[in-house]
Each structure stands twice: as C-alpha cells, then as structure tokens.
Amino acid sequence: MPDFNLIHKAVLADVRYGIFGNMPPEGPGIRLQACPETCLLHVLGAPGCGDLFTVLTARPACHVRVAGPSQWLIASEDPITDVVIRDLEDLLGERAVVSDQTHGRIRIGISGPRASALLAKGTAIDLDPAQFQTGKSAMTLIGHITVNLARIGHDAFEIIVLRGFAESLWNDLIHMGLEYGVDCIPAHLAGKHPSGKITG
Amino acid sequence: MRLPCPYCGERDSREFTYRGDATLTRPAVESEMADYVYQRDNPLGWHKEYWLHTVCRTWLAVERDTRTHALGPVSIARCERVGS
Numbered sequence: 001m002p003d004f005n006l007i008h009k010a011v012l013a014d015v016r017y018g019i020f021g022n023m024p025p026e027g028p029g030i031r032l033q034a035c036p037e038t039c040l041l042h043v044l045g046a047p048g049c050g051d052l053f054t055v056l057t058a059r060p061a062c063h064v065r066v067a068g069p070s071q072w073l074i075a076s077e078d079p080i081t082d083v084v085i086r087d088l089e090d091l092l093g094e095r096a097v098v099s100d101q102t103h104g105r106i107r108i109g110i111s112g113p114r115a116s117a118l119l120a121k122g123t124a125i126d127l128d129p130a131q132f133q134t135g136k137s138a139m140t141l142i143g144h145i146t147v148n149l150a151r152i153g154h155d156a157f158e159i160i161v162l163r164g165f166a167e168s169l170w171n172d173l174i175h176m177g178l179e180y181g182v183d184c185i186p187a188h189l190a191g192k193h194p195s196g197k198i199t200g
Numbered sequence: 201m202r203l204p205c206p207y208c209g210e211r212d213s214r215e216f217t218y219r220g221d222a223t224l225t226r227p228a229v230e231s232e233m234a235d236y237v238y239q240r241d242n243p244l245g246w247h248k249e250y251w252l253h254t255v256c257r258t259w260l261a262v263e264r265d266t267r268t269h270a271l272g273p274v275s276i277a278r279c280e281r282v283g284s
C-alpha cells in the first residue's frame with residue numbers, strides 16, 4: 001500500500017476563476033486563460049548546433065519558443081505521445097536532445113486590450129509591438145518568477161512557467177490586473193467561453 | 201543598472217546575479233586554494249566580473265566601472281573560456 005495516493009490533476013485546476021477587479025463597461029481589460037496541459041518539450045542543442053528555430057517551426061501543430069542559447073521550448077495542443085518525441089529526436093539527430101517537460105511547465109494565456117499594460121508591470125522586456133512582434137518570445141522575469149513570454153497576437157501573449165510557480169503567478173497576474181478587470185477562464189473552457197477566445 | 205545579455209538583449213539588473221571576479225584562475229595547488237576562495241580585492245574603477253543572466257541561464261563576462269556602473273565589453277563567458 002502506498003502512503004499517499006498520487007492524484008493526477010492540472011496544476012491550475014483549483015485556482016480562482018471568474019471575474020475580478022474593476023470591470024470597465026466595455027468588458028474585461030484582461031483575460032487569463034489556463035491552457036490544457038497537453039504537450040511541452042524542451043530542446044537542448046549540442047555545441048555548434050546552430051539555430052534550430054526554423055527546423056522546429058517547420059513541424060506542424062506546434063509553437064516554438066526561444067528558451068536561451070541553443071534551447072527551445074515546443075508547445076502543442078495535441079497530447080504528448082512517445083511517437084511525437086521519437087519523431088522529433090529522429091529529425092534532430094545529433095544536433096539536440098529532447099526532454100519531455102509536459103509535467104514540469106505549464107502555459108497561461110494572457111489577452112485583452114490591457115494585456116501589454118499588465119505585463120509591463122512585471123517584465124523588463126519592451127512590449128511595444130514594433131519591438132516585440134507577434135511570434136517573438138523571450139525568457140524574462142515577471143516579478144520574481146522566471147517565465148518564457150511569447151506574443152501570439154497584437155493583444156495576446158502566452159507564458160510558460162514552471163509548474164510549481166504557476167499558482168503563485170496566476171494569483172500575481174490577477175492582483176496586477178485588478179485595475180483593468182480580469183476574466184479568469186479554466187482550461188476546459190479554452191476557446192469556448194464567450195469572452196475567453198484568445199484573439200490575434 | 202542595465203546589462204546587455206548578448207543573447208537576450210538589454211535587461212534590468214533584477215534579472216542578473218553577480219557571480220564574482222572573472223580574472224581569477226583556479227589554482228593547481230591546495231595551498232593557494234584559501235586565497236582563491238576567500239581573498240577579494242575591492243577595486244575602484246574598471247573590474248572584470250561574472251554575471252549570471254538567471255532567466256536564460258547564461259554566464260556573462262562583464263567589464264564594469266565600479267564607480268559609475270559604466271559598462272565595457274560584455275561577452276558570454278563560456279565562449280571566452282573556450283577561446284582562451
């Protein structure tokens with residue numbers, strides 16, 4: 001008999017959802033979206049591997065983020081399988097190794113007309129759309145928490161954060177967004193919630 | 201103070217951790233180890249030092265004027281070590 005029964009659940013399953021803060025008449029300034037924990041891979045390049053971003057982006061149904069020198073994170077809405085990892089390993093060969101981090105890091109979507117204003121409170125990155133264009137990503141801090149921040153639309157961003165920090169970051173983001181009005185949407189309502197659509 | 205990470209670009213100092221004098225070489229003999237570990241000058245002026253960019257986990261070799269925080273060359277320490 002194990003001493004503890006392990007329970008598999010999404011890290012953001014039990015956090016606060018709903019509407020928080022001062023809701024402007026035109027609707028929430030911020031939408032926080034818990035993303036389903038489907039697939040997250042860490043690619044670590046061998047010395048001299050070059051820039052594998054284009055190689056990785058060419059694969060279908062995946063989002064590639066830059067995660068440091070010769071390191072990339074790959075997120076996908078399709079569930080992780082051994083086949084996905086093996087295909088990627090075959091593609092990369094000696095150039096890089098792949099580590100499954102689906103259990104280790106999670107994604108949070110941040111969108112809405114005040115998304116940049118909210119993130120500017122926490123990060124040193126210049127979020128001007130001319131400087132940090134759609135499709136760009138970077139490692140940075142939000143408050144004290146290391147994250148990968150990506151712009152996925154003019155007013156839409158996605159954060160990848162270590163699982164253990166996710167709940168704390170979620171609460172921080174709500175707190176930072178109170179003045180704009182925050183609509184917090186659980187993962188199972190991704191794309192279905194009336195105001196929860198992450199628009200570009 | 202802001203530091204230009206050669207990989208990430210310019211970021212504020214919150215994202216970095218100071219990692220000490222970059223001019224020291226680990227000694228080959230035990231008798232010099234205590235000095236290597238504990239003895240530090242506190243230079244006034246230009247100083248070559250390590251900074252860790254914690255978010256991208258890259259060690260940087262930085263030249264900095266300790267009086268003004270003016271910066272000289274910043275390089276990725278790993279590349280410099282391999283090159284020397």
Ligand SMILES: [Zn+2]
Pocket residue numbers: 205206207208209253255256257258
């Ligand atoms: Zn960096």
